[in-house]
Amino acid sequence: MGSNPYQLLRYVPMWMLYLLAHFASFVLNLNTNHKVMNIIRTNLLLAYPKMSETEREVFVKKSLKQQAVNMIASIKSWAMPPQWSIDQIHTVHRQQVLLDALDNPNGMLAIVPHLGAWEIMNAWLNQFGSPTIMYKPVKGELINEFVLQGRQRLNATLVPTDATGVKAIFKTLKSGGFSIILPDHVPDPSGGVVVPFFGVPTMTSTLAPKLAQKTQCALVGLTCIQREDGQGFDIYCDRLDDPNLYHKDIHTATLAFNQAIETMIERFPLHYTWNYKRFKHTPIGDDVYALDTDTLAKARKQTLKEV
Numbered sequence: 001m002g003s004n005p006y007q008l009l010r011y012v013p014m015w016m017l018y019l020l021a022h023f024a025s026f027v028l029n030l031n032t033n034h035k036v037m038n039i040i041r042t043n044l045l046l047a048y049p050k051m052s053e054t055e056r057e058v059f060v061k062k063s064l065k066q067q068a069v070n071m072i073a074s075i076k077s078w079a080m081p082p083q084w085s086i087d088q089i090h091t092v093h094r095q096q097v098l099l100d101a102l103d104n105p106n107g108m109l110a111i112v113p114h115l116g117a118w119e120i121m122n123a124w125l126n127q128f129g130s131p132t133i134m135y136k137p138v139k140g141e142l143i144n145e146f147v148l149q150g151r152q153r154l155n156a157t158l159v160p161t162d163a164t165g166v167k168a169i170f171k172t173l174k175s176g177g178f179s180i181i182l183p184d185h186v187p188d189p190s191g192g193v194v195v196p197f198f199g200v201p202t203m204t205s206t207l208a209p210k211l212a213q214k215t216q217c218a219l220v221g222l223t224c225i226q227r228e229d230g231q232g233f234d235i236y237c238d239r240l241d242d243p244n245l246y247h248k249d250i251h252t253a254t255l256a257f258n259q260a261i262e263t264m265i266e267r268f269p270l271h272y273t274w275n276y277k278r279f280k281h282t283p284i285g286d287d288v289y290a291l292d293t294d295t296l297a298k299a300r301k302q303t304l305k306e307v
Helices: 005-011 014-030 035-047 053-079 082-087 095-102 118-128 141-152 163-174 207-215 250-267 293-306
Strands: 089-093 108-111 132-134 157-159 178-181 192-197 200-205 218-226 233-239
Touching (some): 005 141, 035 293, 053 218, 118 178, 157 163, 200 293, 207 250, 218 250
Parallel strands (some): 108 178
């Protein structure tokens, strides 16, 4: 097991960890101008401009609480054996969609946005084979070692987030295997194009559409959402079969991926990672997260008029 102090979390019961998550979010909510809350607020202003200020502030607090809960679930999953995560799964919706995709001779690519508790889902998905997954080291030697140990307990083959990793995923799909992509991270400009996301032109990764285009693999949207009663998690499998996802024009294909991701998010908007700077690169401004509410709203409206 190793001597990593984070491994002690395997002995802490979930109710206690959830209590800690609720307390942490409560403390953060006391400071309405906290950096994380401002990021969520900015993202909501951009994605849901028609949301009233009152609705937005309620959403910010609920979102922060849900993110804390999802993070706790992830941390616990890294500390525990894979079977623990599998045991947290209550219901799998439309599992046949996934099984059909796994039978595709061109391979299967799971599209997993930053939505819900995807780390819990990893162990469950690894029951179906040995996926090739990109791994980017996290900051801090001890925490990175802890996360890496958790991931290495699975059947997955971990590859770096560079050209070598992309080549490995391509090879896996060509041989009929499967991989998992988190498609909604902010890419380097060289690895993305500017297309609308929630109506806002923003830098978007082209990795998933390029893999789909080159391999003609099956595409499945996967999300793992904590149940409303708090008793475990449900998994949702979505068949992604819009022809535009495979379009030769990279802008058309990337936009189709964004639209598919939006549909998945809209089903459970509170579970999306809104504290992530998804709109970091947009035509609206050099740093939308530094703008005040009124300036941002005006800038968004003006930019969309010009696009």
